[in-house]
Structures are given as C-alpha cells and as structure tokens.
Amino acid sequence: MAVQLQRSYAAVACLLLYYLSSGLSIPDPRQREALIQLELSMQTGGQMVLNDAEKQLDAHLFKMKQEEIMRADFPPAMHFFKARHLIRTSPIFSLLQKMPKGGALHIHDFAMIDVEWLVKNVTYRPHCYICFTDNQSIRFIFSSRSPKPIPHCSAWTLLENLRAKTVNTTDLDHSIMGNLTLFTDKDPETVYPSQDVVWSRFEQAFYALWGLVTYAPVFRDYYYQGLTEFYRDNIMYLELRALLPEIYELDGSTHNKAWALKTYQEITRQFTADHPDFFGARIIFTVHRGVNATVMTGVVEEAMTLQRDFPDIMAGFDLVGREDSGRPLWYFRDALSLPVERGVTLPFFFHAGETDLEGTEVDQNLLDALLLNTSRIGHGFALLRHPVARDLSRKRGVAVEVCPISNQVLKLVNDMRNHPAAALMSENHPVVISSDDPAMFGASGLSYDFYEAFVGFGGIRSNIGSLKELAMNSIRYSSLNPKQQEKALALWQRRWDKFVSENAF
Numbered sequence: 001m002a003v004q005l006q007r008s009y010a011a012v013a014c015l016l017l018y019y020l021s022s023g024l025s026i027p028d029p030r031q032r033e034a035l036i037q038l039e040l041s042m043q044t045g046g047q048m049v050l051n052d053a054e055k056q057l058d059a060h061l062f063k064m065k066q067e068e069i070m071r072a073d074f075p076p077a078m079h080f081f082k083a084r085h086l087i088r089t090s091p092i093f094s095l096l097q098k099m100p101k102g103g104a105l106h107i108h109d110f111a112m113i114d115v116e117w118l119v120k121n122v123t124y125r126p127h128c129y130i131c132f133t134d135n136q137s138i139r140f141i142f143s144s145r146s147p148k149p150i151p152h153c154s155a156w157t158l159l160e161n162l163r164a165k166t167v168n169t170t171d172l173d174h175s176i177m178g179n180l181t182l183f184t185d186k187d188p189e190t191v192y193p194s195q196d197v198v199w200s201r202f203e204q205a206f207y208a209l210w211g212l213v214t215y216a217p218v219f220r221d222y223y224y225q226g227l228t229e230f231y232r233d234n235i236m237y238l239e240l241r242a243l244l245p246e247i248y249e250l251d252g253s254t255h256n257k258a259w260a261l262k263t264y265q266e267i268t269r270q271f272t273a274d275h276p277d278f279f280g281a282r283i284i285f286t287v288h289r290g291v292n293a294t295v296m297t298g299v300v301e302e303a304m305t306l307q308r309d310f311p312d313i314m315a316g317f318d319l320v321g322r323e324d325s326g327r328p329l330w331y332f333r334d335a336l337s338l339p340v341e342r343g344v345t346l347p348f349f350f351h352a353g354e355t356d357l358e359g360t361e362v363d364q365n366l367l368d369a370l371l372l373n374t375s376r377i378g379h380g381f382a383l384l385r386h387p388v389a390r391d392l393s394r395k396r397g398v399a400v401e402v403c404p405i406s407n408q409v410l411k412l413v414n415d416m417r418n419h420p421a422a423a424l425m426s427e428n429h430p431v432v433i434s435s436d437d438p439a440m441f442g443a444s445g446l447s448y449d450f451y452e453a454f455v456g457f458g459g460i461r462s463n464i465g466s467l468k469e470l471a472m473n474s475i476r477y478s479s480l481n482p483k484q485q486e487k488a489l490a491l492w493q494r495r496w497d498k499f500v501s502e503n504a505f
C-alpha cells in the first residue's frame with residue numbers, strides 16, 4: 001500500500017513536471033506550489049487529517065520553530081552535552097514534555113534513569129562496598145560479609161566507612177556519578193575523541209553500575225523508578241531490552257533469568273495498578289553479541305522457553321553490544337534459525353546498521369536482520385546506503401527505531417540536521433523515536449530525542465501531524481497484538497485530545 005502510494009506520487013510529479021516543461025520558460029508558480037504540497041504530503045504525518053484545535057496548535061508550533069531555527073546557538077547543531085541546558089529552556093521542549101508520546105520501543109534495562117538516583121539513593125544503602133580498578137573505574141557489591149577481592153581492583157571498602165572518613169563527600173559522589181554515565185561538563189570532543197574511546201567508556205560505565213543494579217532489592221526499585229521517569233515524561237508504554245542477568249541477594253545467593261523476567265512482570269503489574277493510565281511494558285530478552293555460536297544456541301533455546309512460559313511479558317529477542325566489534329548476525333544464522341526450524345514463535349528485534357563501516361560484514365547486518373524476519377530494526381543508521389533493505393523495511397512495515405542522541409554521542413553524526421532519518425521522515429518511512437540509553441547520555445524519557453528529531457532533522461516542515469504520526473507509530477509498530485493496540489491507541493487518543501485542547505491557543 002505504501003509502495004503504491006509512492007508510485008502514484010511519482011506519477012503525479014512526472015505529470016506536473018511535464019506541464020512545467022511544456023512551453024513556458026519561467027516555471028508556473030502554481031505548479032511549483034503543487035510540487036511543494038506533493039512533497040509535504042509524502043512526509044511523516046503528511047496525510048494526517050487535523051482538527052481545528054490541532055491546526056491551531058500547529059500554527060503556534062510553527063512560530064516557535066521559526067524562532068528556534070533563527071537562534072545563533074541552534075541546539076541540534078551542537079553536541080547534546082553542550083546543548084542540553086539550551087534545550088531545557090526551549091518552549092518547544094516544554095511542549096514535547098507534555099505531549100503524550102505513546103511508547104518507548106528502544107530502551108535498555110540499566111540506562112533508564114538519572115544516575116543521580118543510583119548515587120544518592122542506592123550507594124547510600126547499607127552493606128554497599130566499592131573497589132577502585134587499575135584503570136580508574138569503580139565496581140560495587142552489596143554483601144552481608146566482607147566480599148572476596150576481584151582481579152585488577154583494590155580491596156573492597158564499605159562505602160559507609162569511606163564516606164565517614166571523607167571530609168567532603170560531594171567530590172566522592174561526583175566521581176562515582178561520573179563513572180556511571182558518559183555525560184560530562186567538559187568538552188565532549190576532547191573527552192571522547194573517537195568511537196573506540198567513547199565505546200570503551202560506555203562499556204566501563206555498565207561494569208561500574210553492574211553490582212548496584214543486579215542486587216535484588218535495587219533491581220526491583222530501579223525498574224519501578226525507571227517506569228516512573230518514563231511515565232512522568234508522558235510515555236504510556238515501554239518495550240525494554242533486558243539482559244535478564246543473574247540477580248543476587250545480600251547473602252550471595254542468586255536468581256535465574258525466569259526470576260528476573262517474572263520480577264519485571266510483577267513490577268509492571270504493580271506500576272500499572274498504581275498508575276491506571278499507564279498501559280504496560282514488555283521485555284525483549286537480549287544477549288551480548290560477543291558470545292560464540294555455541295553459547296548463542298543455548299541462549300536462543302532459553303529464549304524460546306521463556307517466550308513459551310511468559311508470553312504476556314516477553315516480546316522477543318535481540319543482540320546487544322557494539323556492532324562494529326561484535327559478531328555479525330550472519331555468524332549466528334544457525335542459532336537464529338532454530339525457532340523457525342522448530343516451528344516455535346520467537347520474534348526478533350535486531351539492532352542493525354548502527355555503524356558507519358560501509359560495505360563491511362557488519363554493514364551487512366541490515367539485510368541479514370530482514371532475512372531473519374526481524375519485527376523492527378534497532379537504529380538502522382546505515383539504512384539509506386542499502387536501497388534493498390530500505391525497500392523491504394518499508395514494504396514489510398518493519399519500523400526503524402531512531403535514537404538521535406545515542407547516534408550523536410556514539411559519534412555517528414555531529415549535526416542532527418544531517419541525521420539520515422531526515423530522509424526517512426521526508427518519505428514517511430515507518431519510524432519510531434526512542435532514546436536507547438538515556439541515563440548514559442544525560443537525557444531522560446523521550447522528550448530530548450523527540451526534540452532532536454522534530455527540530456533537528458524534522459526541519460521547519462515537520463509539524464503537529466508528524467508528531468502525531470510518530471506517537472501513533474510507537475503503538476502501531478509495537479509488539480502488542482491488534483486488540484491491545486486498539487486499546488492503547490484509544491487511551492493515547494484521549495490523552496492526545498486533552499493535550500491539544502490544553503495547549504492550542
């Protein structure tokens with residue numbers, strides 16, 4: 001249907017160009033206007049029919065955007081770390097915060113919430129030990145006894161004792177916080193001169209917070225707190241990519257993957273009961289792409305079992321970690337074909353094309369993800385360079401999860417106006433906006449990423465219709481079944497109408 005629409009656009013354009021070139025030496029302004037309108041109608045939201053209140057809000061938005069684009073320090077042209085305080089004062093940003101954005105479909109388990117909470121709340125709990133690694137990072141563990149030392153790390157120190165000995169704990173807390181996020185007040189280009197450096201710090205940050213978030217009581221609170229932060233940003237649904245790691249208790253005993261998944265389910269239920277206008281959450285089980293084929297086979301088997309045992313909460317399966325240094329999907333083809341061979345359902349939500357290594361084996365992930373029947377594409381940053389993948393993604397309605405700030409911080413793009421998703425949005429390719437690891441980037445929820453998408457690569461032309469379509473896409477392309485989608489859309493529509501009526505003037 002989308003493809004047919006594209007063809008008919010092309011036909012209209014040809015016809016217009018034919019008239020345009022027949023005789024007159026100066027192009028006819030009416031035909032010019034018709035071509036402009038034609039392009040506008042092709043963009044994300046270009047076919048959206050707007051009611052009067054929406055049109056009013058759109059006119060207001062248009063004015064705000066024109067003012068924003070005139071700014072000398074235009075935030076989307078800058079690194080997010082430098083732009084954040086400017087974005088916070090933007091009236092468009094405040095509006096986007098209030099806007100019901102639907103679902104967040106690409107978020108990772110341990111980068112959901114502001115790291116300040118980890119420092120101020122979690123590291124102040126009793127029995128929290130810290131050690132300092134050889135290369136200036138830190139590790140944590142909660143334990144009722146003195147924990148066993150680990151390689152390349154100092155002796156464990158009880159944080160409570162360390163703080164008691166420290167004259168001013170502000171600096172200590174600040175340095176802990178610095179280890180748990182990539183965000184910095186220093187010049188980001190100097191701190192992170194290359195993709196290798198930024199990815200290495202990214203991985204170190206995960207190791208640093210690991211011992212905090214895999215402690216059972218914190219694991220529960222972290223997820224509840226994460227849902228709270230997304231809910232406050234007016235997000236009603238979440239699909240969380242989760243490693244389901246071994247979770248430990250104070251006495252050192254541990255829980256398995258099924259326990260972690262069940263815990264996610266229980267807390268989602270509790271949160272939804274506490275917040276009836278929150279729709280819910282589902283989990284995409286993930287494994288690091290650094291594992292070998294043997295390990296992957298075992299993990300896929302586990303994934304099939306979990307999918308069978310927890311069909312409500314579990315959405316499917318994905319691979320995480322840096323694509324450039326991990327193994328490509330093709331390497332895992334046998335393991336990833338197991339579900340279809342056994343006639344078992346295990347939907348895939350592959351990260352693919354989060355790279356600028358054109359033409360390499362890694363760059364092939366996009367086509368391989370589609371060959372393996374992925375339900376969505378995580379990032380798809382390289383999609384424009386793969387016309388076949390792009391066409392298949394459009395034809396099959398395999399949405400691209402665009403995470404602008406993540407792409408910028410991890411050094412795939414500098415100026416958001418040059419983000420490849422600009423082209424995807426100009427032709428209403430199926431896309432959703434997400435934030436990947438907001439806590440790592442000093443962001444939160446989805447509003448900052450919506451800002452970059454709407455003001456940065458959306459340009460002056462993206463409008464209230466684009467925002468509406470992006471929000472609706474997040475439900476339409478979610479893993480919810482058609483009946484649930486209908487219910488979620490109705491809930492979203494009520495909140496949307498309220499938002500429009502409160503802000504149109």
Ligand SMILES: *[C@@H]1O[C@H](CO)[C@@H](O)[C@H](O)[C@H]1NC(C)=O
Nearest residue numbers: 120121122124221222224225
């Ligand atoms: C830490 O978070 C938990 C759960 O969210 C909350 O119950 C508790 O009061 C918080 N403690 C502090 C010191 O903020």
Ligand SMILES: *[C@@H]1O[C@H](CO)[C@@H](O)[C@H](O)[C@H]1NC(C)=O
Nearest residue numbers: 133134135137151152200204
């Ligand atoms: C720091 O040390 C850890 C543990 O030995 C190691 O895994 C990691 O690669 C090191 N990171 C850097 C940036 O040297």
Ligand SMILES: *[C@@H]1O[C@H](CO)[C@@H](O)[C@H](O)[C@H]1NC(C)=O
Nearest residue numbers: 167168169170171172173174
């Ligand atoms: C602790 O140090 C910070 C700066 O590092 C300073 O702003 C703060 O006032 C100090 N607090 C106390 C209680 O001295």
Ligand SMILES: *[C@@H]1O[C@H](CO)[C@@H](O)[C@H](O)[C@H]1NC(C)=O
Nearest residue numbers: 132136137138175176178179
């Ligand atoms: C991480 O913590 C160590 C030890 O406190 C500190 O030396 C280092 O500067 C911190 N790193 C960052 C990036 O804040």
Ligand SMILES: *[C@@H]1O[C@H](CO)[C@@H](O)[C@H](O)[C@H]1NC(C)=O
Nearest residue numbers: 290291292293294295296297
């Ligand atoms: C795969 O990785 C596992 C765990 O690291 C290791 O035990 C196993 O020997 C590896 N298998 C092969 C074939 O390399």
Ligand SMILES: *[C@@H]1O[C@H](CO)[C@@H](O)[C@H](O)[C@H]1NC(C)=O
Nearest residue numbers: 336337338339340371372373
């Ligand atoms: C993908 O779907 C096609 C068509 O339904 C099917 O023939 C193929 O076996 C599937 N492959 C995988 C790996 O799921």
Ligand SMILES: [Zn+2]
Nearest residue numbers: 108351378436
């Ligand atoms: Zn991701």
